[in-house]
Amino acid sequence: DGGITQSxxxxxxxxxxNVTLSCEQNLNHDAMYWYRQDPxxxxxxxxxxxxxxxxxxxxxxxxxxxxREKKESFPLTVTSAQKNPTAFYLCASSRVGIQPQHFxxxxxxxxx
Amino acid sequence: ILNVEQxxxxxxxxxxxxxxxxxxxxxxxxxxxxxxxxxxxxxxEALFVMTLNGDEKKKGRISATLNTKEGYSYLYIKGxxPEDSATYLCASSGNNNDMxxxxxxxxxxxx
Numbered sequence: 650d651g652g653i654t655q656s657x658x659x660x661x662x663x664x665x666x667n668v669t670l671s672c673e674q675n676l677n678h679d680a681m682y683w684y685r686q687d688p689x690x691x692x693x694x695x696x697x698x699x700x701x702x703x704x705x706x707x708x709x710x711x712x713x714x715x716x717r718e719k720k721e722s723f724p725l726t727v728t729s730a731q732k733n734p735t736a737f738y739l740c741a742s743s744r745v746g747i748q749p750q751h752f753x754x755x756x757x758x759x760x761x
Numbered sequence: 762i763l764n765v766e767q768x769x770x771x772x773x774x775x776x777x778x779x780x781x782x783x784x785x786x787x788x789x790x791x792x793x794x795x796x797x798x799x800x801x802x803x804x805x806e807a808l809f810v811m812t813l814n815g816d817e818k819k820k821g822r823i824s825a826t827l828n829t830k831e832g833y834s835y836l837y838i839k840g841x842x843p844e845d846s847a848t849y850l851c852a853s854s855g856n857n858n859d860m861x862x863x864x865x866x867x868x869x870x871x872x
Contacts, residue, residue, distance in 0.1 A: 653804075680858060691765065691850065691862035699857060707859060739804070747793040747858055749807030 655753035672740035681723035686737040767863035782866040784851035788832035797850040841870040
């Protein structure tokens with residue numbers, strides 16, 4: 650079945666460590682996105698990519714990095730520079746243009 | 762309006778009631794308005810994408826309207842059922858499909 654897979658579902662890391670969240674899609678979508686959710690707030694855009702080897706910052710990119718080496722994959726690294734990384738992270742993909750986005754099941758990151 | 766805002770924050774209705782919620786968004790540089798349904802323990806599911814002023818979309822008992830000049834969209838649910846219980850999200854997107862979401866309206870439908 651086509652879809653988006655985020656792994657792991659839960660992730661625990663010590664403060665000061667970088668951590669990478671995986672996002673893979675087999676929908677043949679060109680565009681991929683990363684969002685963060687905090688309690689009581691809407692989803693906020695971290696980074697997005699319209700095509701392989703290209704990506705743009707969203708509204709809260711500081712402390713995060715991404716790569717887009719393959720069409721299917723858009724990993725997100727939460728660096729030690731991110732001051733408050735504990736949150737729920739959602740990955741999405743879509744065709745290019747104004748299109749509905751398909752979401753993964755999310756990764757909940759907790760910093761110990 | 763600088764951000765996407767949704768009201769009410771939460772809503773409790775009885776099975777069979779019809780209900781509606783509001784999404785307000787910046788009307789300048791508008792490209793598209795998206796509605797999603799997010800059920801607990803699932804991922805957000807796209808309901809509608811609307812781009813033109815006056816657009817109306819319908820999917821079963823759920824419909825949505827769009828007013829781009831004044832910057833608002835309404836989502837209507839006719840004859841609510843318990844399975845409609847979810848958080849309904851709206852988002853305004855730019856021409857890169859980069860979405861800015863509201864905080865959502867949490868709907869609970871009691872049997």
